[in-house]
Amino acid sequence: MAGPIPELEERATRCAQRLCEADRVLLASHIDADGLTSGAIATQALERASIPVETIFEKQLDDDAIAAIAATEYDTVCFTDFGSGQLDSIAEHEDAGAFTPIIADHHQPADSDTEYHLNPLLFGIDGASELSGAGASYVLARALADVADETGLATDGGTSGATTDTATDARADNRDLAALAVVGAVGDMQASGGKLQGANEKIVAEGVDAGVLETGKDLALYGKQTRPLPKLLEYASDVHIPGISNNEAGALQFLEDLDLELKADGEWRRWSGLTNDEKQTVASALVRKAVSTGVPAGKIDGLVGTAYVLSEEPVGTELRDASEFSTLLNATARYERADVGLGVCLGDREGALEQARTLLRNHRRNLSEGITLITNEGVTHEEHVQWFDAGDRIRETIVGIVAGMAMGNDGVSHSKPIFAFAAKNDEETKVSARGTHNLVRQGLDLSSVMSEASQAVGGDGGGHNVAAGATVPAGEESEFIEHANELVGEQLG
Ligand code: C5P
Ligand code: C5P
Ligand code: C5P
Ligand code: ZN
Numbered sequence: 495m496a497g498p499i500p501e502l503e504e505r506a507t508r509c510a511q512r513l514c515e516a517d518r519v520l521l522a523s524h525i526d527a528d529g530l531t532s533g534a535i536a537t538q539a540l541e542r543a544s545i546p547v548e549t550i551f552e553k554q555l556d557d558d559a560i561a562a563i564a565a566t567e568y569d570t571v572c573f574t575d576f577g578s579g580q581l582d583s584i585a586e587h588e589d590a591g592a593f594t595p596i597i598a599d600h601h602q603p604a605d606s607d608t609e610y611h612l613n614p615l616l617f618g619i620d621g622a623s624e625l626s627g628a629g630a631s632y633v634l635a636r637a638l639a640d641v642a643d644e645t646g647l648a649t650d651g652g653t654s655g656a657t658t659d660t661a662t663d664a665r666a667d668n669r670d671l672a673a674l675a676v677v678g679a680v681g682d683m684q685a686s687g688g689k690l691q692g693a694n695e696k697i698v699a700e701g702v703d704a705g706v707l708e709t710g711k712d713l714a715l716y717g718k719q720t721r722p723l724p725k726l727l728e729y730a731s732d733v734h735i736p737g738i739s740n741n742e743a744g745a746l747q748f749l750e751d752l753d754l755e756l757k758a759d760g761e762w763r764r765w766s767g768l769t770n771d772e773k774q775t776v777a778s779a780l781v782r783k784a785v786s787t788g789v790p791a792g793k794i795d796g797l798v799g800t801a802y803v804l805s806e807e808p809v810g811t812e813l814r815d816a817s818e819f820s821t822l823l824n825a826t827a828r829y830e831r832a833d834v835g836l837g838v839c840l841g842d843r844e845g846a847l848e849q850a851r852t853l854l855r856n857h858r859r860n861l862s863e864g865i866t867l868i869t870n871e872g873v874t875h876e877e878h879v880q881w882f883d884a885g886d887r888i889r890e891t892i893v894g895i896v897a898g899m900a901m902g903n904d905g906v907s908h909s910k911p912i913f914a915f916a917a918k919n920d921e922e923t924k925v926s927a928r929g930t931h932n933l934v935r936q937g938l939d940l941s942s943v944m945s946e947a948s949q950a951v952g953g954d955g956g957g958h959n960v961a962a963g964a965t966v967p968a969g970e971e972s973e974f975i976e977h978a979n980e981l982v983g984e985q986l987g
Contacts, residue, residue: 499693502617506637509596509610514641516570518546520593522563524575524627525551525827525891527681527820531628531674532574533832534839536598539635539668540572543642547572551832553891554965555580556954564592572596575627575678578603578613579956598630602941602956614693622958623931624692628678632697635668664704672701673804674839680802681820683898683961687931688714689800698802706806713765713777714799719815722762723749727780733796734902735780736787752779766809812854813838813847822850825857828891857892864888864896869903873912878982880906881913881975890916894926894963901928909933911940913978915971923971925955925964927978934959937985947977 513519519540523533533549540547548568552559555576563571564587577584577597584595585606596610600621603613612634614625625633641647643666664670675697679690690698701707712718715730727738728745737744749756754772756763765773777798784794802816812818826835831853837846867887873880888896897914900906911929918924925948927940940962944955948964951973955964966974 499617499619502612502614502619502633502693503637505612505616506633507641509598509612509634510637510641512594512610513540513545513570513572513596513638514543514645514647516545518548518568519570519572520563520566520568521547521549521572521574522555522559522576523549523551523573524555525553525832526575527823527827527835528627528678529575530823530827530832530835530839531678531681531820532598532626532631534836535628535631535635535668535671535674535678536572536574537836538671538840539631539638542665542668543638543647545647549836551827551836552576556965557583560584560587563587564590568593570594570596572598574598574631576601578611578615580604581606581608581611584608596634598627598634600625600627600630601958602945619693622682622934622960623684623687624694626675626679626682626684626694628675628681629694629697631678632668632671632675633693635671639666639668660705664706669700669704670706672697672704673706673806676701676707676802677804677816677819677823680816681823685800685802685816688796688798690802706804708803708805709800710803711798712801713773713780714797714801715765716817716821718765718801719810719818720764720812722764723756723776724762726765733784733789733793735784735789738780738783748779748783749776752776764810766814812851821857822854824892824895825854826850828889829853829857860889860892861896861899864892865900865903868896868900868914869906872905873907875907875910876975876979878910878986879913879975879979880910881915883915883971884917885915886917888914888916890918890924893924894928894961897926898928898961901930911938911943911982913975917968918965921968922953922965923968925966925971925974927957927962927964929960931960933986938982939985943978943981943985947974947981950974950977 521536523529537549560583571593578599579601581604598612600614612630615621619625679694717726724745728742738748804814807813812822823835834846834849838850868882873882893914893916897912902908913927916924929938929940939959941957944962944964948955948966951966951970953964953966957963
């Protein structure tokens, strides 16, 4: 990657050189959209460099998972989208000679370090907003192409299926993988300020250059590719427009009042199928409606943002929009079907895609039911935090997404971080915490809160400043919240 972060690329080159020395590699990655895209990027990069790879996914890289990896025959293990936070345990196995770890991650590192550790946080780049796990894996993939080229390891970049010179070149140096890197970053909410920034922006530029991405200002609503227009407007919750948001009849009326043919064959069209003029007309009317219903100007600005379009995917499919693609992936891996998500990332547009779409319907229903549950039952407010205990009513793998999406709803404050509990099993409770970038600017660091508060009650956790998670022993929830409340108070005080 060209750019002002030579240290990151130097580290990537060293990691790539070490990978090229391996006979085969075990690749372990995390089970969310960023983890899946990380795994898919690294898998393809290794395969293209003719390094045999086996790819596995873990919900959490805990001591048991690391021990199981150490017990395999593999001498070289690549960790993507996790590993930094677990370095204490990984380093023990490394010292015992079990394997050499190569880590491409963006989470807060533990105290131990290792030679082949690629993490933006080591080089002054924010791992929560400037580079994701998929981004780190992309930097590694770019280095792998270079190193494999120099060492004469075969790359299949020029031979399999690429039709144009641009596409051939992009495959040869792995720049085509920028599309997946952007899906990962968007999936980790790194574009939540309206657009991707920092190192992410450079990946976007490479993707555009390689012909796999298009970007532009567009309506910043979720579902531009696949949702029928009334649903697009009704479900848009990030900017609440009275009379339209969460209002089926209102959204329909708003569209019917426009002087446009927004139905085709009796079916509502989708945003992605509108002409630019039609988009302009709808967007302007929407802004007028927002202004007239008293939505503050700052919020109205949030109606427009940068869209990331995967230009090689068909119009009107989840795969064309980075945000919808990432939700499709969460719908697989967070339900123990990482194989399906990986298949989609690796290009299976038949069986895997169909299965993913079925899983997506289920995921959407769960998100919607979870958000309703939190909103209806309400959260408990402490001085500095708010919390909700879902028990076994929300799956622990999606409770964080749900908590984040519920923020801003009736009774769920935007000005306090939210902590949501969900049962893992009889002995353990999962806690997910979500903040806002505004709170982070005021000093919030949920990663350290989760790590300290969970350890104080015999659990463990970590993550990012704006979003983090932990596991605590069942029964310790109130004790945990007391610690968290105090820690957040200190940070924001
Ligand atoms: O493990 P990983 O880093 O991939 O997970 C990040 C999680 O944090 C995602 O679930 C993402 O949706 C969440 N997040 C968030 N708000 C942010 C940044 C991240 O909810 N501003
Ligand atoms: O599920 P995922 O973590 O990818 O969701 C990321 C963001 O996408 C959510 O915070 C939400 O704003 C949006 N989303 C949505 N409707 C869905 C799924 C996701 O609005 N059904
Ligand atoms: O699971 P959840 O979506 O809440 O995770 C938010 C962030 O916290 C993710 O980046 C995840 O990797 C991290 N996390 C962690 N340790 C845990 C649970 C979550 O570092 N025990
Ligand atoms: Zn991640």
